[in-house]
Amino acid sequence: MPSGSEEEEINFGQTYQDLVRAEQTASELESRLDNLDNQLEALIRASNLPPELFSMDEETLKKTLEAASVKNEKQQEAGQSSSSNSTKKDGTTGQANGTEGRQDG
Structure with missing residues (x-):
């Protein structure tokens, strides 16, 4: 059975490892947030929205x-x-099928 000081060393070691992992995770999250911030700024610039x-x-x-x-x-x-009110000089409206001015007869 470990003595009190050995148990404390084990706990300090585990705590230190946990802190290192937490710091690495925080650094990764910060990097991801910076990347998202850069992407957001690029989208805003591309949208031409007034700041x-x-x-x-x-x-x-x-x-x-x-x-x-x-x-x-x-x-x-x-x-x-x-565009719907455009009229020809003679007062008639043009047709889209190209038959304006044609006389059948």
Whole structure:
């Protein structure tokens, strides 16, 4: 049966090994987090999002995105109405199948 000092040495040895493993695990996790942070920054740069969006509180961000969405919808509607309202000089609208101006007869 080990004496008290031998048992303490065994416990200190095990504790030291546990600490070394924990430090290695922490270093690996930190490395992974750094890698994820770099990937996130690259995605943000690629998205061309304004940096101020990331410092907004949730409510302000929601309002900003809703306003941008409404603006985008209005621009799309304006683009669609201008293309559907295009008329020829004689006041008739063109047809997509290429038969405009043809007279059957």
